[in-house]
Amino acid sequence: MYSEKVMDHFTNPRNVGEIENADAVGEVGNAKCGDIMKIYMKIENDVIVDVKFQTFGCASAIATSSMATELIKGKSVDEALELSNKAVVEALDGLPPAKVHCSVLAEEAVKAAILDYYKKTGKDTTELEKICTGCCESCSAHDHHHDIPTDED
Amino acid sequence: MSHDHDKKFVYADNAATTSVHPKVLAAMLPLLGEVSGNPSSLHQKGREAKQYIDSAREKVASVLGCDAKEIYFTGCGSESDNWAIKGAVQNYLERNKTDKCHIITSKVEHHAVMHTCKALEKKGIDVTYVGVDENATVNPDDVVAAMRDDTALVAIMMANNEVGTIEPIKEITKRVKEKNPKVVVFTDAVQAVGHIPVNAHDLGVDMLAFSGHKFRAPKGVGGLYIKSGVVCKALIEGGGQEKGKRGGTENMPGIVGMARALEIANEEMQDDNARLAVLRDDLIRRLLELPNSRLTGHPTKRLPGTASFTFEYIEGESLLLMLDMMGICASTGSASSSKSLEPSHVLLAMGLPHEIAHGSLRLTLSHETTQADVDYIVECVTKVVNRLREISPLGRN
Numbered sequence: 001m002y003s004e005k006v007m008d009h010f011t012n013p014r015n016v017g018e019i020e021n022a023d024a025v026g027e028v029g030n031a032k033c034g035d036i037m038k039i040y041m042k043i044e045n046d047v048i049v050d051v052k053f054q055t056f057g058c059a060s061a062i063a064t065s066s067m068a069t070e071l072i073k074g075k076s077v078d079e080a081l082e083l084s085n086k087a088v089v090e091a092l093d094g095l096p097p098a099k100v101h102c103s104v105l106a107e108e109a110v111k112a113a114i115l116d117y118y119k120k121t122g123k124d125t126t127e128l129e130k131i132c133t134g135c136c137e138s139c140s141a142h143d144h145h146h147d148i149p150t151d152e153d
Numbered sequence: 154m155s156h157d158h159d160k161k162f163v164y165a166d167n168a169a170t171t172s173v174h175p176k177v178l179a180a181m182l183p184l185l186g187e188v189s190g191n192p193s194s195l196h197q198k199g200r201e202a203k204q205y206i207d208s209a210r211e212k213v214a215s216v217l218g219c220d221a222k223e224i225y226f227t228g229c230g231s232e233s234d235n236w237a238i239k240g241a242v243q244n245y246l247e248r249n250k251t252d253k254c255h256i257i258t259s260k261v262e263h264h265a266v267m268h269t270c271k272a273l274e275k276k277g278i279d280v281t282y283v284g285v286d287e288n289a290t291v292n293p294d295d296v297v298a299a300m301r302d303d304t305a306l307v308a309i310m311m312a313n314n315e316v317g318t319i320e321p322i323k324e325i326t327k328r329v330k331e332k333n334p335k336v337v338v339f340t341d342a343v344q345a346v347g348h349i350p351v352n353a354h355d356l357g358v359d360m361l362a363f364s365g366h367k368f369r370a371p372k373g374v375g376g377l378y379i380k381s382g383v384v385c386k387a388l389i390e391g392g393g394q395e396k397g398k399r400g401g402t403e404n405m406p407g408i409v410g411m412a413r414a415l416e417i418a419n420e421e422m423q424d425d426n427a428r429l430a431v432l433r434d435d436l437i438r439r440l441l442e443l444p445n446s447r448l449t450g451h452p453t454k455r456l457p458g459t460a461s462f463t464f465e466y467i468e469g470e471s472l473l474l475m476l477d478m479m480g481i482c483a484s485t486g487s488a489s490s491s492k493s494l495e496p497s498h499v500l501l502a503m504g505l506p507h508e509i510a511h512g513s514l515r516l517t518l519s520h521e522t523t524q525a526d527v528d529y530i531v532e533c534v535t536k537v538v539n540r541l542r543e544i545s546p547l548g549r550n
Contacts, residue, residue: 007474010471010474011475011478013544016543016544027546031507031508031511031547032506032507032508033488033507034468034487034488034496034507034508034511035468036545036546036547037546038546054544054545054546055544055545055546056466056467056468056545056546056547057468057471058468058469058470058471058487059470059471059474061468061471062471062544
């Protein structure tokens with residue numbers, strides 16, 4: 001069902017935890033849907049020097065959180081904003097169709113954290129305000145750019 | 154953490170399926186070898202096969218407290234559920250020359266019952282899904298209160314597959330029949346037969362479904378008890394097998410194996426259950442010591458091998474997969490275990506909020522489970538729950 005990479009990141013997740021006095025915190029999802037991701041960032045000169053996450057969710061939710069944090073660590077905020085759910089899926093050697101929404105959540109968690117950073121630093125947040133609430137139901141409800149297969153079978 | 158323990162293996166998913174008992178396999182082997190006839194044939198090979206199936210029917214009837222002519226063999230529990238419900242409804246519609254009637258079932262049924270009722274609903278049949286209390290118990294008063302003049306069928310399970318609660322079927326049947334003896338009462342007893350005493354005549358039900366692989370027979374064979382005088386229209390038309398009620402050449406090895414398995418289960422039930430209940434209660438007591446954990450299902454009126462829980466702040470699929478890596482096979486009702494976004498309908502019907510229902514775990518023990526296995530399960534579940542809570546953002550305040 002899951003690739004070796006997913007199982008690796010699920011059983012040995014990277015960057016678990018929280019950052020005290022983080023420069024940015026983003027939380028998406030809700031407990032009702034069964035997934036919550038919370039991402040903390042330490043940002044210096046617009047570079048993400050440290051990142052940590054906490055996730056409530058299934059194996060792929062934990063694995064996508066872990067992989068997303070790995071992919072943005074050390075990157076600039078602008079580069080991190082370009083992280084797509086598809087890139088997370090590819091880095092994990094694929095996800096089952098029913099689990100792709102977890103990668104969307106990871107992408108949105110990163111964006112939510114950066115939105116928080118923009119707000120704190122007084123940057124223009126117009127584009128970022130459009131991000132979804134992160135609930136799995138809303139993912140199918142809005143016409144975003146996420147790469148989600150339509151046929152889940 | 155997955156490599157702390159080498160090669161330890163505990164199968165704790167016996168409500169999903171069981172292994173074939175060696176004596177059951179031995180009983181089946183002749184049917185996969187020299188006893189190759191078709192029981193419908195008139196010649197000697199056919200008559201030989203017929204003897205095997207007749208004997209199997211006698212054995213099953215004797216354990217289930219009914220007459221052999223009231224036992225029909227099917228392909229699985231789901232077929233029995235489909236047949237009972239659709240057959241009873243069809244008979245009602247034909248007898249009353251109508252295309253409308255009413256079914257009463259519960260909100261905690263197995264999908265084979267629930268989805269059959271939903272399918273009939275789409276065809277215009279009214280269905281009332283009666284609720285349950287926090288222990289998943291159906292209140293007979295609610296069933297009686299839901300009865301209408303056009304109620305054709307009451308379908309309530311005998312024991313719940315997710316949380317192990319045993320339903321008051323005898324009481325429900327008595328109350329329904331008191332109000333209207335014509336209403337057909339069916340019970341899906343797939344989790345009960347072979348595990349707790351089930352006596353069809355004593356229960357008073359009209360139909361009762363069971364499945365072989367839940368009690369150490371192979372997969373692919375089940376049965377339906379249909380009380381004498383009760384009409385259930387055929388689901389599968391064919392060459393007159395099962396008194397014209399269920400077409401299809403009989404699964405001889407499966408049927409013979411199921412009869413043997415039921416005999417063995419019945420012989421060993423008392424000893425097994427006494428031992429199982431001790432292990433189950435030890436497992437429940439120790440896992441409830443974990444903070445923010447709860448037992449799901451009735452505290453005492455539950456299947457002897459079923460221990461089911463929720464653990465707050467974590468999600469069931471993660472829990473299941475980490476346990477799997479430690480060699481423990483379990484089950485969860487979390488949404489992630491299915492393709493839907495909804496967690497278990499059973500846990501939701503019991504009033505648990507979604508976020509708690511996502512963190513469910515079912516452990517179902519068997520005759521093979523030892524105290525050492527329970528110790529290992531407790532050790533691993535404790536580790537995994539703690540580990541997943543470390544990763545989770547919930548429950549930190």
